[in-house]
Amino acid sequence: MRxxxxxxxxxxxxxHNAAGLPQFAFAGRSNVGKSSLINRxxxxxxxxxxxxxxxxxxxxxxxxxxxxxxxxxxLVDLPGYGYAKAPKSISRGWQDLIGKFLDHNRDLxxxxxxxxxxxxxxEEEHMLIDLMEGSGAQVVLAATKTDKVSFGxxxxxAPELSRxxxxxPVMTSATSGEGMDGLWSLILKALPEK
Ligand SMILES: Nc1nc2c(ncn2[C@@H]2O[C@H](COP(=O)(O)OP(=O)(O)O)[C@@H](O)[C@H]2O)c(=O)[nH]1
Ligand SMILES: [Mg+2]
Numbered sequence: 649m650r651x652x653x654x655x656x657x658x659x660x661x662x663x664h665n666a667a668g669l670p671q672f673a674f675a676g677r678s679n680v681g682k683s684s685l686i687n688r689x690x691x692x693x694x695x696x697x698x699x700x701x702x703x704x705x706x707x708x709x710x711x712x713x714x715x716x717x718x719x720x721x722x723l724v725d726l727p728g729y730g731y732a733k734a735p736k737s738i739s740r741g742w743q744d745l746i747g748k749f750l751d752h753n754r755d756l757x758x759x760x761x762x763x764x765x766x767x768x769x770x771e772e773e774h775m776l777i778d779l780m781e782g783s784g785a786q787v788v789l790a791a792t793k794t795d796k797v798s799f800g801x802x803x804x805x806a807p808e809l810s811r812x813x814x815x816x817p818v819m820t821s822a823t824s825g826e827g828m829d830g831l832w833s834l835i836l837k838a839l840p841e842k
Pocket of ligand 1: 676677678679680681682683684685697728792793794795796820821822823824
């Protein structure tokens, strides 16, 4: 399924008053490729800034995407975690902020959880998967940066990530564009009925 994007723009920071549009959030470690993936999904080079300084995004940024012949939606760039140099107070802040965003968020349809294809799931990924259970929103695991691994590695990592998460990973690369159509299909499927 190929979607046509009419417009994509920064819409504000959570908590945001323009509620009502369905939300599709992207979570993962700092540097996993969240911002790059969102940019690639909407076909824009610099909608979301790719930070040279890992661990910098501390806000929940909402981007409104208007589609041709389909309802508008928000793509949500959640703050990254796991940046080694971030002090403990930031990781507590991260948990508070993520908790507030996820808790009773009836507009959230889907959480895309990004994991670098070369890395195993950590505590935070398991925590996020657990948090989403019974929330009414789905979780999709996206393995990122598939362009960085050989075919052989990829054939090993896909089942391994599936085993660790209990989810079927979608293979993605913001560089090659792999997985963008697949992600859009999942997003469209999770849109609420009109
Ligand atoms: N090779 C490759 N590099 C990527 C990919 N996605 C992101 N990157 C690089 O990984 C770094 C972190 O990306 P960014 O999108 O800022 O990650 P974020 O911190 O999760 O938002 C940047 O240097 C990107 O250029 C990808 O699919 N392939
Ligand atoms: Mg980012």
